[in-house]
Amino acid sequence: MNTHFPRMISLLRKEQKLSQKQVAADLGISQALLSHYEKGIRECGLDFVVRIADYYSVSCDYLLGRSPDRSGTVLTAEDLPDIEDVGKESAIGSTGLLVMLNKKLISNSLYIIFDLAARTKNRFLISQISNFLMMAVYRCFRMLYATNPKNSPAMFRLPNVLAEGYADAAMRGCAADLECAVSGEAGILHGGEIGEIEPLAVTTQSLGADYPLFSASLLNLVKNAEEHLPH
Known part of the structure; x- marks a missing residue:
C-alpha cells in the first residue's frame, strides 16, 4: 500500500x-x-x-509521493536556482554534483525558513532558530575537520570529547524553547518576555506562490528528510 x-x-x-x-x-x-x-x-x-x-x-x-512538486517535476541540481553565484566553489565530478544539489536544496530552503521566521515578528523565535542552525553547522564542520588527525585541535575551544555532547544539548535546548514558544508556554520559562508570535498560514500552494523560485527546494528537502525517518 x-x-x-x-x-x-x-x-x-x-x-x-x-x-x-x-x-x-x-x-x-x-x-x-x-x-x-x-x-x-x-x-x-x-x-x-x-x-x-x-x-x-x-x-x-x-x-503517490514520487515527486514533492505539485506538477510532478523531478529536480536536478541544474533546475534549482542559486541564491548567490558561487559556482566556482563547487567540486568536480559525481561528488560535485551531489554537493551542488544538496547545497542548493539547503540554502534555498533556509531562505524560506528565515523569511517565515521574520513573518512571525518574534525575536526570540528567530534567535533560537538561528542558534539551532548555527550549532548544526558547527557540528558538521567539526566532523569534517576531524577527518584529518593532523589538524590542530587548537582550532576549537572545547575538545572533541566534550563538544559533541554539549552541542547536542544546546540544540535540544533550542528545540525545547522553540516548542514552548510555538505552544504559547515559553512565557513560563522566560518570565513572559518572549512576546506574541504572529501565526503563519502555510500550505503547499502558498509556498509555491510566495516563493516561486525556492519552494521546490524546500519540498524536496522535506521529502528527502522524511525518507530517513522511521515509517
Whole structure:
C-alpha cells in the first residue's frame, strides 16, 4: 500500500478547506469510501488516482509521493536556482554534483525558513532558530575537520570529547524553547518576555506562490528528510 497517497489527498482537501462530503460528491463516491481512502484503510484504483489528481490540479506522481512538486517535476541540481553565484566553489565530478544539489536544496530552503521566521515578528523565535542552525553547522564542520588527525585541535575551544555532547544539548535546548514558544508556554520559562508570535498560514500552494523560485527546494528537502525517518 502506498503510504503517501492517503496523506496527500487528505492534505490537499484540508488545504482547500473542503469537506469530505463535498469532495466525495464531486468525485461521485460515498463519503465513507473517501474517508477510507484518506485513512489508508482501502486502496483505490488507478482511475481514481487520475480523477483526484485532476480534481486538485496536481500530478499523480505528487499524490503517490514520487515527486514533492505539485506538477510532478523531478529536480536536478541544474533546475534549482542559486541564491548567490558561487559556482566556482563547487567540486568536480559525481561528488560535485551531489554537493551542488544538496547545497542548493539547503540554502534555498533556509531562505524560506528565515523569511517565515521574520513573518512571525518574534525575536526570540528567530534567535533560537538561528542558534539551532548555527550549532548544526558547527557540528558538521567539526566532523569534517576531524577527518584529518593532523589538524590542530587548537582550532576549537572545547575538545572533541566534550563538544559533541554539549552541542547536542544546546540544540535540544533550542528545540525545547522553540516548542514552548510555538505552544504559547515559553512565557513560563522566560518570565513572559518572549512576546506574541504572529501565526503563519502555510500550505503547499502558498509556498509555491510566495516563493516561486525556492519552494521546490524546500519540498524536496522535506521529502528527502522524511525518507530517513522511521515509517
